[in-house]
Amino acid sequence: MPWSSPNGRPGRWRTLGVVTTAGLVLGGCAPLVEPQTVVNEERSGVDLPVRKGGEISVALDADPDALDPTLSSTLVGRQVYTSVCEKLYDVGENLEIVPQLAADLPEISDDGLDVTIPLRRDLLFNDGTALDAHAVKRSLDRHREMPASRRATELESVRSVEVVDADTVRLRLHRPYAPLTSMLADRAGMILSPTALDELGEDFGQAPVCVGPFHFVERVAQDRIVVERSEHYYDADLVNLDRIVYRPIPDPTIRLANLRSGQLDAMWKVSPDDLPAVSNEDGLTLLNQPSIQYMGMSVNVMNTDGNTAEPGQVEGPLAEDPRVRQALALSLDRDTINEVVFSGLHQPACGPIPPSSEFATEETQACPEHDPDRARELLAEAGVQTPVPVELMISNEPLTLRLGQVIQAMAAEAGFQVRLRPTEFAASIAEAQSGNFQTYISGWSGRPDPDGNIGSFHVRSGANNYSGHFTPETDELIREAAEETDPERRRDLYSELVPRLRDFNNIIYLYRERLYAAHSTDLAGVRVYPDGLMRFREAGFVAEGGEG
Structure with missing residues (x-):
């Protein structure tokens, strides 16, 4: 139904998208700065006095998959979860694990097999029902046991969940598991309303109810997700905005044009092409953080019937012969990819552990040399006919398509013929899970503990x-x-x-993104941390007299 903005502007979802690339020509009047200067100017947020009330529109880079923490698997979905579904633990600005719905960090027994979690008292879900230990148990059991759960691997170490009392749960483990608290700082630690689960069951994602500063209102596929300030939130006094409208806009050019025109208030993923202008543009604030994520090319080796089913050998030289996969990896020049596709604003990567991790070592950060000559030798040793055909599934977003074209050109020099298969983002996830691909460009937003970047990607x-x-x-x-x-x-x-994982080349790691978001200088209090999430809990419009 029609609506109007509480901040005085007309409801903008009706007209969003009419601003085209022409807006870029009109909008970018500030002098450019060197790209490397942008990289060096980290900013996680702006602290200014803000006023209560108002509504913002936020552009996401894709439409999320199901808003069901048990089943979802996308970073863009996690962007929405930051507003509507809190977790037992959270990730702080410096990637430290901090209590959120839990009252304190877990108490772990000497043998590492019992993990006791105290809960905050007097918490209410966004439907007004109480969160207690029974609700926590039900959610954790659902994450562990529900068919098709994407959390099952993350909680595989948990043997059972017990209610100690109304404010305490105990997790009994099969084995000690050091990353458990980190896992509970993401979707595996999101607690869902039992009342909503009773009503919706497997359709929970159509109207998710959790604890959060905002509650879910509606979703229109490919158009908008609307959330409003929750009256039941335990820290309601900290929440300033009345309403957030999340808009999926895959094209970064259109996202930026609409931000410049005032159709949007904030956007995720500023294109590297636009960063020098945005970083110095009147009316816009650029947030810039390093990340713990990676992007890579998954090669379908043994996913014949779905990635959680019994593995089976995929046919073809790329899947059957590791020398062919090594040749493909050696054909790709990560430094050139970063320069040509991303203007040098990201970071080449060859593994799942970021350099900022306490577990980063020379061995985990090593990168094989770009060597097309050796790649051709490997193909000759494998006895395959060249050019080797490769289908690359890739999201149909302009920058990713440019990446695909660069990969095409590089791989061709080594004896591969890469054909791009542009696919809508959510559909590509479903295709990858089902095994309906040969190679696939995808990423992972990263977790503070290395197992969160490794375990579910490489185990059977x-x-x-x-x-x-x-x-x-x-x-x-x-x-x-x-x-x-x-x-x-x-x-x-x-x-x-x-x-060892690198040598298999079932994931050919390519680069690690820096995180670039932008918002109007009318806003303050938006936070971006290295976990790749925009946080709006304390965001608001700058109060009168404040300087944007």
């Missing part, structure tokens, strides 16, 4: 193991590293593990 039938590839030896090493509580020993284990 892992929730995010789109390639399907595994070995018993690396499965055991992943498990051993996750059980280890001594940081030095864990570092050594990852130094052994990551080179």
